[in-house]
Amino acid sequence: MSSAKTKCLDGDACQVRVIHLDRVERARRETVSEKELNWLSSIYKVLGDPSRLKIVMALRNVEMCVCDLAAFLGLTESAISHQLRRFKDLALVKSRREGQVIYYSLDDEHVAELLNIGLAHVTE
Amino acid sequence: MSSAKTKCLDGDACQVRVIHLDRVERARRETVSEKELNWLSSIYKVLGDPSRLKIVMALRNVEMCVCDLAAFLGLTESAISHQLRRFKDLALVKSRREGQVIYYSLDDEHVAELLNIGLAHVTE
C-alpha cells in the first residue's frame, strides 16, 4: 500500500528498484549491526553441519574427549579436533585437561537453548 | 573413571580407540536419528549465512518482496530469489502472490524462536 510505483533508492547511481520504500527503511532502522550479524550467523553456521551438530548434541549430556567423539561419530580423531577448535573459537565449547586426556563440554547457555528448540522442532 | 585403559569398539576391524565406552554408548542411545540430525542441521545451516540471516531478520517484522529485499541487502534480485527458495524448501518461509508482486514472510514459529535466542546472545 505504501507506494504503488517503483522508486529509486539513495545509492551511487540510483539504479535499485524498490516497491515498498518504507519497509526497506524500516528494515534498515531495525537491523542489527553488520558485525553482530556476522557473529550470529557464524554461530548458526557452526551448528549447520551434521557432524558438528552430533558433537554438541553429545556434549549436551556428558563431557567427552576427542577419541570418544571420534568413536561415536565414526570419524578420525583429527577431524574431531578440527571441528572442536571451531567451537572453541566461538566460545561455545570449553576444554579441561586431566593428564593426557582433554575433556570437552558446552560453554554457552544460549547454544543449549538453540539445540533444545531445534529438538522441539524435530520431535514435533 | 569408567575405564582406565583404551578399549576397542564393536567395528569391522576393531581399530577404534575409546577411553570412555560407557559415555560413547550413552551418546549412541540418546542421539536422534540420522535423518532428524540432517534435517536439523540443514535448518541451522540456512541461518548460518550473513545474507540469509539478514533476510529472515527482516521478514521477522514485515512481509517483503524480492526487490525490497534486494535493495535492503544490496544484492541482485536473482540472488535473493535463490536464497528465498532455500527457505521455502525447508518450509521456513511462505509466499503470497498479489498481482505481480510476491510477498514473503516467516512460516515457522521455531525459526522465530531461534532468531530471538540468537539476538539475546548478541545483545547480551
Next chain:
DNA sequence: AGCTTATCTGAATATATGTTCATATATTCA
C-alpha cells in the same frame, strides 16, 4: 495481441569447507 514489471531458473565461477594424511606437541609412565 504486444509491452512492461516482478520473479524464477540454470549454467558458470570463484570461494569456502569437511575430511584425511602426515607430522608436531604435550603428558604420563617405565
Next chain:
DNA sequence: TGAATATATGAACATATATTCAGATAAGCT
C-alpha cells in the same frame, strides 16, 4: 631419558556453496 598415549596442526583435495549473468515465466497494463 625414552617410549607410548592423546591431541593439535598444516597441507592437500574433493565437494559444497553464494553470487552473477543470461534467459525464461507469469501477471498487469494499453
